[in-house]
Amino acid sequence: MDIILSLFFxxxxxxxxxxxxxxxxxxxxxxxxxxxxxxxxEKEQESxxxxxxxxxxxxxVRSAVGxxxxxxxxxGCVGNRFFGGCENIDRVxxxxxxxxxxxxxxxxxxxxxxxxxxxxxxxxxxxLKPGDSVLGLSLNAGGHITHGSPYNISGELYNFIPxxxxxxxxxxxxFELRRLAKEKKPKMIVAGASAYPRIIDFEKIYKIARxxxxxxxxxxxxxAGLICAGLYPSPFGFxxxxxATTNKTLRGPxxxxxxxxxxxxxxxxxxxxxxxxxxxxxxxxxxGVAVCFKEALTKEFREYQENxxxxxxxxxxxxxxxxxxxxxxxxDIHFSLIDLRKFKITGQEMQKRLExxxxxxxxxxxxxxxxxxxxxxxxxxxxxxxxTRGFKENDMEEIAKCIYMVLEDFEGNRERCLExxxxxxxxxxxxxx
Numbered sequence: 001m002d003i004i005l006s007l008f009f010x011x012x013x014x015x016x017x018x019x020x021x022x023x024x025x026x027x028x029x030x031x032x033x034x035x036x037x038x039x040x041x042e043k044e045q046e047s048x049x050x051x052x053x054x055x056x057x058x059x060x061v062r063s064a065v066g067x068x069x070x071x072x073x074x075x076g077c078v079g080n081r082f083f084g085g086c087e088n089i090d091r092v093x094x095x096x097x098x099x100x101x102x103x104x105x106x107x108x109x110x111x112x113x114x115x116x117x118x119x120x121x122x123x124x125x126x127x128l129k130p131g132d133s134v135l136g137l138s139l140n141a142g143g144h145i146t147h148g149s150p151y152n153i154s155g156e157l158y159n160f161i162p163x164x165x166x167x168x169x170x171x172x173x174x175f176e177l178r179r180l181a182k183e184k185k186p187k188m189i190v191a192g193a194s195a196y197p198r199i200i201d202f203e204k205i206y207k208i209a210r211x212x213x214x215x216x217x218x219x220x221x222x223x224a225g226l227i228c229a230g231l232y233p234s235p236f237g238f239x240x241x242x243x244a245t246t247n248k249t250l251r252g253p254x255x256x257x258x259x260x261x262x263x264x265x266x267x268x269x270x271x272x273x274x275x276x277x278x279x280x281x282x283x284x285x286x287x288g289v290a291v292c293f294k295e296a297l298t299k300e301f302r303e304y305q306e307n308x309x310x311x312x313x314x315x316x317x318x319x320x321x322x323x324x325x326x327x328x329x330x331x332d333i334h335f336s337l338i339d340l341r342k343f344k345i346t347g348q349e350m351q352k353r354l355e356x357x358x359x360x361x362x363x364x365x366x367x368x369x370x371x372x373x374x375x376x377x378x379x380x381x382x383x384x385x386x387x388t389r390g391f392k393e394n395d396m397e398e399i400a401k402c403i404y405m406v407l408e409d410f411e412g413n414r415e416r417c418l419e420x421x422x423x424x425x426x427x428x429x430x431x432x433x
Contacts, residue, residue, distance in 0.1 A: 022066075045430050048399060048421055049360040052222065052335035052382025053194070055251045056389070056430060057288070058295060065253045065288035073280040077112075077270060092287050099293035103228045106236055106259045108266040111289055112273055112281035113256030116221040116245035120146040121154065122258060123217050123241050124188075126272035127265070130157045132187040135180060135214075137172070138162035139373065140365050142196030142327075142337070144219065151373075161186065165367055170328040172196070174204050181212045191239070192219030195364050195380055197331035199232060206238040215240045223333060224257075225249025225384075228296050229305035232333065241265055249308065249334055249384050252292025255285050304387065308334045311383040314393040318400030319381075324407070327366055327378070335382035339366045343407045347376030353406050354379075357417040358425070359399070389428040398424060 027034040044056075057065075074089045075082040078097075081089070093111060100109040113119035128134065136154075137143030141164040145152040148160025161184050166173040181189065189209045191200055202218060209216040218235040224244040226232035235242055241260040246252035258269050274281075295301055309332075316326055316336045327337040340350055347363030354361050365371075366378035381403075383391070398420050405413035 046422075046425055047358045047360050048424060049385045050381040050383070050399070051360055051362050052380055052384065053245075053248045053362075055248060055384045057247070057251060057253055057292065060291045060295070061252055061288045064291045065284045067284055067287060069283040069287050072283045074283055075274065075280040077274075089283050092283060092290060093281075096286050096290035096293060099290060099297065100257065100259070103293055103296055104236065104242070104259055105234070106242070107261045108259060108263070110258040110266075110269055110273060111255070111286050112278065113243075113258060114278060114282065114285075115254060116219070116243060116256045117146045118273075118277060119243040119245075119256035119258050120144075120190075120217075120219060122269055122273040122277055123243060124154060124158060125276050126268040127215055127217075127241075128158055128187055131159055133159045133161060133184050134188045134190060135163050135177065135184065135186045136160050136190040137193050137196065138164045140367055140369050141165045141172070142193040143190075144192075144194040144221070147190050147192075147219070167367075170367055171198055172200065174201065174208070177205065178208045178211070181208050181214065185212055186214050188215040188217055190217050190219060191235070192217075192221065192223075192243075194222060195335075195337055197326075197333055197336055198328050199332045202233060202235040202238040218242050219244075221245040222248050222335075225251065225296065225301075225305050226309070226333060229302040231302075231305050231309060236261065241269070246289050246292055249305065250292055250296060251304075251384070251388065253285050253288035255282070255289050257289075307392075308383050308387045310393050311387050311391060311396055312336065315381065315383060315396040315400055318397050319403065322400060322404040324400075324404060334384050335380055337364060337366060338379050338381060338403075339377065340379065340407075341366075341377050345407065346371055347379050348374070350379050350406070353410050354403070357402065357406065357414060358421045359402060359417075386428075389430060391424070391428055395424060395427075 023034055072089055073083060074086050078090045078093050096111045097109045136147035139149055146154050148155045163177045163180055165171060189205060191202060191205045206216050216239040218239045220227055220242055221244055223232050226249055227234050244257040247254040260266055312331055312334050316331045320326055325339040325342055327339055351361055351363045361379045361381055363376040364378045364380040365373055365376045369377045371377045402417040402420050405417055
């Protein structure tokens with residue numbers, strides 16, 4: 001709370017002030033929930049959040065998500081709803097689709113998926129039969145649980161075969177991927193990752209998929225914003241279907257997208273999503289998605305994406321300069337993956353230590369990880385959210401210093417780290433973005 005008071009005396013007490021005014025009615029209805037919302041606002045202000053899959057949606061996005069559209073139930077698609085009175089709903093969804101087509105330069109978009117996981121499952125449901133073989137990047141190599149983890153429904157319904165990384169380079173082993181594809185003859189190959197910090201060669205994987213007659217699905221959940229800004233190679237032209245989320249580098253609400261250029265695949269996906277998997281879409285969320293797409297079409301958004309990568313690469317360099325091991329020895333994108341085994345500490349414990357000094361990260365598996373996924377031997381550190389706050393490249397040195405001091409002598413350095421974090425969050429307050 002002392003940071004909030006400091007901001008007040010600095011004349012920066014506008015943190016989320018628009019939301020506070022909007023929440024006055026909430027306080028009257030449910031003071032307990034109001035207090036939790038306020039505490040979360042304070043926590044976001046006081047913390048350096050390095051979770052690569054989180055960001056700060058603009059006030060415009062948040063307003064749309066919580067707008068009157070939350071009242072509506074609109075099963076079906078534009079022009080073909082199962083409920084009457086949906087003319088405004090149709091316009092909202094049309095805007096989101098139109099803007100997404102312009103952003104990603106594709107001919108089909110479905111914006112109704114509740115999340116990236118739902119989007120992935122809809123594609124599987126549309127193009128596969130239970131038991132079909134699929135190649136997906138393994139969890140230890142940076143893949144997502146929806147890419148065939150045995151703990152996920154994707155691994156239960158389909159015969160996922162994992163591909164991985166080259167032991168020496170810690171990059172995707174495309175030679176082994178091709179060998180597996182030729183041997184297993186999968187119906188689909190899934191490309192994309194949640195913890196792979198390098199550029200993926202979509203064209204190379206597409207050629208492998210075509211060689212064995214497989215579909216190629218590319219999951220760009222993490223890199224969607226980078227692709228829109230032209231800072232990461234687009235998969236379009238080298239895949240059959242693309243899935244994405246809107247809440248990470250795109251800086252929108254939590255939601256999912258499905259995109260492609262094939263009309264026949266598009267028809268199957270529409271049917272798979274509704275009525276196959278979901279009921280009525282979240283119209284407020286789709287309105288927020290439309291707002292975030294409008295923001296993503298600006299020059300300022302591209303500059304923001306450039307700064308994300310600059311910060312990420314600088315943070316990676318500062319960490320490595322201090323002897324901290326990064327998977328693949330660096331990054332091309334918005335996050336790095338730290339291998340903690342050299343320091344004899346688990347990802348779970350490191351996450352707890354960093355949170356105690358107000359640095360938020362997530363534990364993450366690493367290549368050949370012997371720890372359970374609930375423990376892990378690594379952490380993931382990303383820069384989208386802190387870049388939204390205004391953090392610059394030089395600030396990455398201070399963050400890397402804190403991470404190293406926690407590894408070197410946690411108890412001895414704890415107070416010094418807390419002071420560094422406090423100074424940084426005061427320097428870059430979350431105002432009315």
